[in-house]
Amino acid sequence: MFLFGKKEKVFVVFDIGSGSVGGLLVRDSHKKGLEVLASARTDIRFKEDIDSHLFHRSLEEAFKKTTQSLRSKAHEAPDFVFCVLNSLLSVSQTRIIKVNKEKPFDINKKLLDDLILEETEIFKKTYVEEKGSSLPSSEIELFEHNVMKFVLNGYDTVKPLGKRARQLDLYVYMSMGKAKVKEKIEDVLGESFAGSPVIFRTFPFVVFNTLKLSTDTREGFVFVDIAGEVTDISLVRREVLEEIISFPMGRNFVLRKIGKALNTLIKETSSVLSRLERGHSEEGATKKISKAMSDAKDEWCDIFKKAVGEVSEVSPLPQNLFVVGSDKIVEEFSICMEGDFFSQFTILGKPFNIKRISPESLDPSLKLSPSLKEEKDIFLILETLFAGKFL
Template sequence: MFWGKTKKRDTRLAINIGTGSVTGLLYHPLLMGESDGDQKNVAEHPEVIKVLTLPKSFSSPPDLSNISRSIKNGIKELRGLVDDNLHISGITVILSSPWFFSQTRTINMERPDAFEVNRELVKNILDEEKDLFVHGARGRSVVSPVDDPEIIEISIMRTLLNGYEVEKFFGKKTISAVFSVYLSLSLKDMILRTQDQLHDAFHTDNIIFHSFPYIFFRAAKHIFDTSRGFTIVDVGGEITDVTIIRDGVIEETFSFGKGINFIIRRLSSAFNISPEEALSILNLAHRGEFADSAKDMKMKVINSAIDEWSNYFSEIVKQATSHKFLPSKLIFIGEGARFSFFNQIFKNEDFKEKIYKAQNFQPQTISPKVLRNYIRGEGKLFAGDADTTGLFLSTLHYDVGIHD
């Protein structure tokens, strides 16, 4: 809705790049009370115009050497879904695994006398943390000696001065300061190559990159109570990403190489059927509509694959959070999130015992329709599965002005 003298709204494109897969979304961003003389142009919510999805690929797990070609082809195919006469004012690129590496760092400062938190002090802190972050990424072989890293995000998520949380901290005096900083990087070659491909396809240089955990976190702050903590489980095609948010910050991100395609291929191999037929079996099992004589055999294969997925999940969670409980609220998104098998795992007593004792998990799947109170658009655009949730959230992320 607009009040006063109206102004034509920009059209932006959000693109999510995963393991060889590309999806997109066209939207009008929020107008934040821009002045036009003594009039104001205000849109209450971002508005989705079109969701751009491509056919799913169930080929063998992609070879990293071929992923770039798949992304290039995906961008070309998305271009074909956009009206040639539509002007794209800017693009937000959301990187999912394996295209980013991230870390949260906590910086503690304490001095006997009060000091001012000014821009120079904060800049020096962030520059030092950036260098340590890149060095650590090389040490963990995330970035090889011959690759150049590209920092895509460095953001202070929370600041404590004298033990109290402060949003506007510049110019404040304190004797102690604690900064929680989120950093992420990708490979410069990948960033530059993607920028060139997007520029050629959509004719804009206004292209920004973000990691998925950061997009979700910054948008979720306006929807959920992030202080109580929750865990985001993004079940992708090839990879499952896990992000733990606690005390209002991203505490940890990690992933493992088992997504929904792993279960589809397991069914396909067991019964010598196509991946598309295997996906159909998964859908029937999810809806409880099995009626053939092979029901028990099929469920045995599905349950075996789900058990394997849960074992990977529990092991990596225990390694990453050995000294803490996993937040009980779990938010499922991604290609596999619509299947009830995954959130049912967290209601299983044996599984809960495997991670932490006496933990009552509250699993919830977040699909686009959950965001209807925050984003406008035709109802049919929100009918998709949770694999496009990140794209919808990115419209909120950009609109609240957090594209640093």
């Protein structure tokens, strides 16, 4: 990577979640690997009731604050800025493009580009219809598209260009959302990192590719991301990110329950939960918090079970289930993922083999630098590993 041209590169990673915005300023050098130069994370303000306008306004404020914090510690313009988006800002699907002809045809770049462009327009129309939006397709923008797999005449092919086939199956992962969202992100970045190219990806795609660096993913897996306002369930089968299902219950759902139980301001519930995790909570408050978390878990479990059943309708699910994080909320919700109930949905007819993704659980083969190990933010670690390897 560093044999020609610059011996190092500096880049910024932003984790634009539905509960907070995190960022890292990173130097990638041949000698030290991925070295964290600065980090920041800002919570997104939220209220008892979910308000779309408040969310977007608070998200912009959090993004600006995180961006300014990193900019103050950057001594030069980064080589690129990498933004990872949450599912509230984008819709993602793997689209399967099929071409069948009686006579063999050439597989070339123009053919693939034309097929992807045509499928992009179809996806835009689907997005508008599913969202019930009155926005014209011109105001919907493609955030990313990545070819995940080529199949020629029924066989997986790594290098299809220049070959001939009668049948082509093209698996393309696409994400899109409102053009205004992308424009606002780019405007904020323009104030702090003008001139640096901006690259957009979505978290499921990043996790899938990062896990492939150290995990055998050929048998597939289910990935669960419990974010601020939503939970995403991603299904990987046959080396393809096949499906993503989201439902509007995340970490903030628990915090709202706790705030209501304690009659506490919503903005104070995170610190209340932190005190409980450290064992500093009063006995009376501890009981109320435990009851609120139990109630939240039960409601979340009901929706999660229905979502898993929906994902498994086509065929049984892989045995491995990955869940990101290791805090109190993830621990509580992970209990729901255990047990025999899910055996009816898995390929072996057994409970999920649950693996938590945390800084400590990452494979040693990834060779995290000391500064990246110390970061402890698993979302930013995964995204930084992706950027260092693939961008």
